Amino acid sequence: MSRLKRTDRPYDLVLFGATGFVGTLTARYLAAHAPEGLRWAVAGRDGEALERLRGRLPGGSDPGVLRADAGDPATLRALAERARVVATTVGPYLAHGEGLVAACADTGTDYLDLTGEPEFVDLMYVRHDARARETGARLVHACGFDSVPHDLGVYFTVRQLPEGVPLTVDGFVTADAAFSGGTLASALNQFARGRRMLAAARERGRHEPRLPGRRVAAPTGAPRFAGEVGAWALPLPTIDPQVVRRSARSLQRYGPDFRYRHYAAVRHLPVALGGVAAAGGIAAAAQFPPVRRWLSDRLRPGDGPSAQRRAKSWFRVRFVGEGGGRRVLTEVAGGDPGYDETAKMLAEAALCLALDDTPPTAGQVTTATAMGDALTERLRAAGITFRVAARG
Numbered sequence: 001m002s003r004l005k006r007t008d009r010p011y012d013l014v015l016f017g018a019t020g021f022v023g024t025l026t027a028r029y030l031a032a033h034a035p036e037g038l039r040w041a042v043a044g045r046d047g048e049a050l051e052r053l054r055g056r057l058p059g060g061s062d063p064g065v066l067r068a069d070a071g072d073p074a075t076l077r078a079l080a081e082r083a084r085v086v087a088t089t090v091g092p093y094l095a096h097g098e099g100l101v102a103a104c105a106d107t108g109t110d111y112l113d114l115t116g117e118p119e120f121v122d123l124m125y126v127r128h129d130a131r132a133r134e135t136g137a138r139l140v141h142a143c144g145f146d147s148v149p150h151d152l153g154v155y156f157t158v159r160q161l162p163e164g165v166p167l168t169v170d171g172f173v174t175a176d177a178a179f180s181g182g183t184l185a186s187a188l189n190q191f192a193r194g195r196r197m198l199a200a201a202r203e204r205g206r207h208e209p210r211l212p213g214r215r216v217a218a219p220t221g222a223p224r225f226a227g228e229v230g231a232w233a234l235p236l237p238t239i240d241p242q243v244v245r246r247s248a249r250s251l252q253r254y255g256p257d258f259r260y261r262h263y264a265a266v267r268h269l270p271v272a273l274g275g276v277a278a279a280g281g282i283a284a285a286a287q288f289p290p291v292r293r294w295l296s297d298r299l300r301p302g303d304g305p306s307a308q309r310r311a312k313s314w315f316r317v318r319f320v321g322e323g324g325g326r327r328v329l330t331e332v333a334g335g336d337p338g339y340d341e342t343a344k345m346l347a348e349a350a351l352c353l354a355l356d357d358t359p360p361t362a363g364q365v366t367t368a369t370a371m372g373d374a375l376t377e378r379l380r381a382a383g384i385t386f387r388v389a390a391r392g
Contacts, residue, residue, distance in 0.1 A: 011039050012354045014066060014083040016100065017090035018042035019049040021304040022114065022144075025343035026089060027053060031061035033382075034351065043079055044090075045069040070096040076103040085110040087143070087350040093120045094193075101128050101139060108135035110353045114346060116146035116239045119193060122200040125364045126207050133363040138370050142243050143349045144342035148367050149317050149384070150240040150262065151247055152376050153332040155368040156386050158254055162324030166257035169321045170221070171244075172229045172265035173236060177305075177313035177337050211249060214256050218245040221261035228320045228329070233263035247368035255323065265318070310336040318389070327392040334384040341384065348378040 015030065017023040019042075027042055034040060041064030042050050050065045057063070066082065068075040070090050080086060080103040090096050093115040104111035105128040115121060121141045132139050142148070154169050161167055218241035226233040241262040248254040305313075313336035321328045334341045349367060352358065356374040367375055380386055 009082055009084055011041050011064060011083045013038065013040040013085045013087065013350050014043050014079060015040070015350075016043045016068060016079065016086055016088040019044050019046060019053050020089050022339055022343055022346075023089040024053060025339055026087070026347050027063075028058060029343050029347045030351075031057035031059055031063070033347065034061075035355070038351075038354075040064070041066050041083075043068050070099060073099050073103065076100050077107065080104045080107045080109040083109055085112070085350050085354045087112040087346055089114055089346070091115060091117075093117050094123075098124065098127070105129075105132040105135065105137050105139060108137050110138045110140070112140045112143045112346060112349055112353070114144040114146070114342060115141050116144075118239045118242055119197040119200045121239065121242075121364075122197075122204040125204050126200075129207075129364040136362045138353060138361055139364040140349065140353070140367060140370050141364070142239055143346050143367060145315065145337040145345070146238060147240040147243040148345045148349070148375075148379070149315065149332040149334070149337075151243045151366055151368045152372075152379070153317050153319050153330065153386070154244045154260060154321075155247060155251075155372055156332070156376060157319040157321040157328060157330045158258075160328045160330065160388060160391075161321050161326055163253065163255070165255055165324035167255045167321065167323035168259045169244075169319055170226070170228075170233075170261045170263065171240070172226060172231065172233060172263050172318045172320075173315070174231070174265045174317075175313075175315040175337050177310075177315065208249075214249075214252075214258075216245055216248040216254065216258045218242065218260045218262070221263060226263070226265065229265055229318050231265035231267045233265060236262045236264045238262065243366050244368075247366045250366070250369040304339055305336075310340050313337065313340075315341070328388060329390040331387050331389050332385060344382055344384070345379065348382055349375055352378055 015023065015027055018027045030040060042053060043066040044050055045067065047067050054063060054065060066079055068079040076099045086104055086109055088100055093113060094117055097113065097120060101111060101124050124139065128139065150171055157169050158167060220235045223234050241260055244260045248258045315337035316331060316333040319330045349371060352371045352375045358371050358374055361370050376386055
């Protein structure tokens with residue numbers, strides 16, 4: 001479980017997929033905020049596009065340029081061998097992600113991605129967690145809006161509550177934002193793979209160690225009016241509660257009996273009902289390949305909202321935590337969740353793994369388990385709010 005120190009590698013951090021929509025935003029963020037002396041590089045399959053990107057980065061930044069292809073294992077291994085930390089934006093990850101996970105697990109290189117695909121995360125645990133534990137690699141999935149605000153938000157909430165007692169936390173998500181072609185492609189792919197997602201989750205369950213003396217659950221809550229936040233609460237079937245559950249399994253601070261429920265918060269009932277109907281319609285349509293392709297063509301990967309639209313976007317996640325006779329309301333909030341803030345989260349998480357004093361972990365781990373306080377403080381300094389709104 002000891003962390004292998006790779007100071008002999010030429011790069012502290014490599015960003016793979018740097019010329020895509022979110023990749024470009026992440027590269028710009030790193031160029032503007034990386035500390036002096038950071039050895040970093042941009043990587044992808046198109047060398048000319050990478051050179052053009054490097055020429056447009058702010059602040060006279062001059063990262064290295066590495067060529068690698070998600071479909072070429074030899075180039076992925078060469079990339080992993082040259083870096084201490086690799087962050088990737090190349091999705092959908094089920095289609096394009098495993099080669100890099102395998103290369104990082106095998107070479108002891110820390111890995112981060114933006115996946116919101118539960119099947120991918122479960123398969124990577126089954127196939128690569130054991131090897132990563134042997135080499136000291138930390139494999140950290142879901143390092144964007146899926147699932148940093150929720151995972152670290154619950155972690156922050158738990159730390160406001162008594163230790164050693166049963167705890168419950170409910171999360172309520174509100175956002176105003178647009179989405180990109182890559183997000184649409186991933187969502188459509190997940191809707192079409194329900195049985196395979198379930199099979200991957202069951203396989204993971206057979207490999208995960210049991211929790212003697214502790215219980216951790218993330219059940220799907222029922223739709224209800226949540227008076228504590230003044231909104232209709234609708235169960236949100238994202239990867240986030242699964243990530244929170246894994247953090248709770250790993251950290252004793254979540255107590256002997258922990259439960260988390262995850263909701264979208266909608267103030268007006270007609271809007272809530274319309275959202276449910278729209279999601280159900282898209283999920284049903286995604287079962288038919290011709291319709292799925294037609295929907296994907298409406299917004300292709302690499303496309304995304306304009307800077308003007310992103311500037312108007314925002315998110316807020318409120319958490320209600322209870323335990324030991326105490327109650328706390330906390331909030332995590334920021335700007336454009338899918339792109340500007342996601343790029344910030346991925347970049348700061350990569351910098352955290354590369355530079356900060358973090359807990360000794362290895363294998364597939366969550367942001368709360370691997371980076372907890374260090375990443376929370378980084379994101380606060382970068383403008384994302386973590387605050388206690390009320391105590392009782």
